[in-house]
Amino acid sequence: MRIVLDASGGDHAPQATVAGAIAAARTWGDQIILVGDEAAIRAELAKHDISNLDLVVVNAPEIIEMTEHPAQAIRRKRNSPVAVGLRLVREGEADAFVSAGHSGATMAGALFILGRIRGIERPCLVTHFPTVNGYALLLDSGATTDCKPEYLVQFAQMGNVYAQKIANIPMPRIGLLANGEESNKGDKLVQDTHGLLLQRPDLNFVGNVEPKDMLINGSADVVVADGFVGNLVLKFGEGVFKMITTAAANNIKATWRQNLALGLLPTLAALALPGKGRWRAVIAGLTGLSLPASLAVAPLLALRKRMDYRSHGGAPLLGVNGIAIIAHGKSDALAIQNAIGQARNAVEQRVVATISHALETVELVPSA
Amino acid sequence: MRIVLDASGGDHAPQATVAGAIAAARTWGDQIILVGDEAAIRAELAKHDISNLDLVVVNAPEIIEMTEHPAQAIRRKRNSPVAVGLRLVREGEADAFVSAGHSGATMAGALFILGRIRGIERPCLVTHFPTVNGYALLLDSGATTDCKPEYLVQFAQMGNVYAQKIANIPMPRIGLLANGEESNKGDKLVQDTHGLLLQRPDLNFVGNVEPKDMLINGSADVVVADGFVGNLVLKFGEGVFKMITTAAANNIKATWRQNLALGLLPTLAALALPGKGRWRAVIAGLTGLSLPASLAVAPLLALRKRMDYRSHGGAPLLGVNGIAIIAHGKSDALAIQNAIGQARNAVEQRVVATISHALETVELVPSA
Structure with missing residues (x-):
């Protein structure tokens, strides 16, 4: 090749x-x-x-x-x-x-x-968007900003092929990104697209998917949106994740000294007292202090890895x-x-x- | 009253x-x-x-x-x-x-x-959207899904008044939610609205705001979007936050025993050895273990409180x-x-x- x-x-x-x-x-x-x-x-x-x-x-x-x-x-x-x-x-x-x-x-x-x-009619970009249990294929994530319902139907068709061929999902569940599950939710573009998708025998259309359906419940393998909305929610997801890690880091910084002081107290108390077990107490206190601190950082690091664009490389233009x-x-x-x-x-x-x-x-x- | x-x-x-x-x-x-x-x-x-x-x-x-x-x-x-x-x-x-x-x-x-x-022309809903250092007023967050540029300009005017009167910001910075800072970003609605907002002497328009500008940099006090996009990003933000806390909780559960075992080891070692300081060592180890564990949970709890809709009560319809x-x-x-x-x-x-x-x-x- x-x-x-x-x-x-x-x-x-x-x-x-x-x-x-x-x-x-x-x-x-x-x-x-x-x-x-x-x-x-x-x-x-x-x-x-x-x-x-x-x-x-x-x-x-x-x-x-x-x-x-x-x-x-x-x-x-x-x-x-x-x-x-x-x-x-x-x-x-x-x-x-x-x-x-x-x-x-x-x-x-x-x-x-x-x-x-x-x-x-128009091309679309596919992005692997991380979810609680894996990822969803979000498309269009930025190629065609102003769409007609027919374009979105084609995005769904292309996402369907991509999910079958690349993600090995035999019958991908196709969802339409909306602000509510009901078919009357979304703007006119979403509502009209919903109607067209219902008529496609070639697609396993599961209806509108709300953000929580996409991110938490994993209700769809392929999530369709116009290129403006798709790109915006992609950046919004990155932004919220960055916001949470930034705020968490600020918070850890702010409470770190206080936690450290509290954690060290028993160790210092053990050190101050005379007796044979003094050093054993100090070592026990310090080790007990440092190991569980990894609890604070590990979950966020693990998530960051999954949210990292590098693991998927890039977005194919379909x-x-x-x-x-x-x-x-x-x-x-x-x-x-x-x-x-x-x-x-x-x-x-x-x-x-x-x-x-x-x-x-x-x-x-x-x-x- | x-x-x-x-x-x-x-x-x-x-x-x-x-x-x-x-x-x-x-x-x-x-x-x-x-x-x-x-x-x-x-x-x-x-x-x-x-x-x-x-x-x-x-x-x-x-x-x-x-x-x-x-x-x-x-x-x-x-x-x-x-x-x-x-x-x-x-x-x-x-x-x-x-x-x-x-x-x-x-x-x-x-x-x-x-x-x-x-x-x-049309009403809009105002939501306090949490950011790293406070919140942004997001409007329309769900009242008018299909908008014309003129509607968005009025949302900006209403958000301006609301920010002055309720959030006590003398000259609120008005941003237009988009997928890029440049004036040619966004869909046609966003681009046309951008042009109209530039002509308003009554508004302190700071241009397009990307999600990271809104969430991390705090570049705007009032963020304007149509009701579909506003409602969608509101739900997307909640969804990503829920996804992260769910994944973090799953991760903490998965690593908890392992961390606990590692943290307990020195304490158990101290207990196994004979000598005067034994109990002091055990107490030091256990206290050192439990206190810093709060590091893991505190930042997420603090954020959840800020993201909690309850603290602001509801969304006014303007x-x-x-x-x-x-x-x-x-x-x-x-x-x-x-x-x-x-x-x-x-x-x-x-x-x-x-x-x-x-x-x-x-x-x-x-x-x-």
Whole structure:
């Protein structure tokens, strides 16, 4: 397999991208095509032992700034990593494209260069959103902000294929994100989409899912929303989690001395008294003090790990004629490697062909 | 002051409503008018000492079911607590209405019976949303799901007045909830509203606020969204918080024995050895073990208290010609008392007259 990586994209490029590419090439034996500023990439590669690895460098020196309009930039900067990388995919010289750079540019580039899958109105991004017992596939999490009900139905279809192929769920439960379970909840877009989804024989539609259904009860495998709402709740979830850990950390800081003092008291009392068992008492007190303190930190650390975008790598853009994975701008080497792994999975599971096939099959079924 | 309370509304009525009304009457000396099933209310009142309290009972036995269409139910059931209570406010026989019952019915009832403030297109709900360092006023948090940009501008104006009068913020920072700070973020509604808000000389508009700006950085005092998005993020925030505490509790349960065993080891070791200081060592070990364990629970408990809807009582419905407070369906006596307190504040601060006045004043200012 041949995966193109935007080696100049992301906050920690090219260190993280090159290290991630090397790890991926070593783990899976794939060819990784590094596109970007060739000199910088080669300088970074020189720091590693890359013997026996299939690494190719393609120069693509033009830089798309974060302030640039994505669609215009893609048209104008034909030698940017995104434009060069996606052309390699279109021309069959690579199987997938991964970037942690300007996500708008990747989305616009994928639309212009790869094109849409025949029949698909708009693309959507898929995110693994952590829940109490695992995760839900949230889509669209940011590709198409202004949607019609028909778009959301297609997002549901694409999510259905993705959940079957990638998450190995035979009959994924499809939910519509809303502020209440009843079919009259949500705004007009949600209500109209609800009506359309009820008529789809190809989808296991479980109705509206409230946030608590999605996060606590795990009522749906695939959660559908428009790109504005999906992206907003994604950021809202990250924000609330950050808020809680920040507030908890402030609280631990604030009460730490007090707790420490209380915990140390018996130890100090033992130390002050004369007698043979004095040191034993001190050791018992100190050990008893430090070990259970891990109770305070462990649960939050465990959750943070599950909420960490790095474990899933990135968000696949569905609906375009090829595999494009949008990795987090803050991606480190592990996140880049996982994003490449995600691209591999999508290629192996023939996600694009399956979405295309699902659309064709469904069109044969008369809607109610 | 005279506050009407829907004594039959809410999951814990009439116990919680009657107890909350009594606490409010005792604390502030106000007249509380309890509307609802008279027999049930009187039976509940009989369990308390209500001497010297100004409590009035008004029979309103008709029940609006949760499954009923709010607007139809309000028109049909003229003897429901919501209809009776709001008529008392309209006719000047009470100063404010509070209900923990069917929130849709209260909103519909307030619109039909109290009417809108002259010039206001649609009403909105205000919620105190907890942040790292306090809270933000989120509106609309659920009254008007399908909005035009003009509605959101009016929500901003109403939030501005509410923040000045009730939260005592002289020049509230008004933010527009979006998935990015840049003015081209958000859906079309957000983008169009952004343009309109920039032209308002009466508002201290700080631009788009991302979730992290709202929750962590505290960048805005008033956060504006349409009623669908506002209600959804409100429920999403509750959901993520519940998810984290549930997962943390599961984690604490899972690691508890292990931590306990590790913490106890030195104590048991001390106990096993002979010598004078043995008991001192055991006491030191056990005390050292138990006290810092509070570290694990304290931060989450402290946050839960701040996230608790009960501390703010309820969400005021702004834009209608009178004070209506929508309390949480799960309200206990404390939450009911706080909702009554919130109604008192709104009456004392003349929130309705001030909103009305703000609209008139602003119309004199030519927009850019």
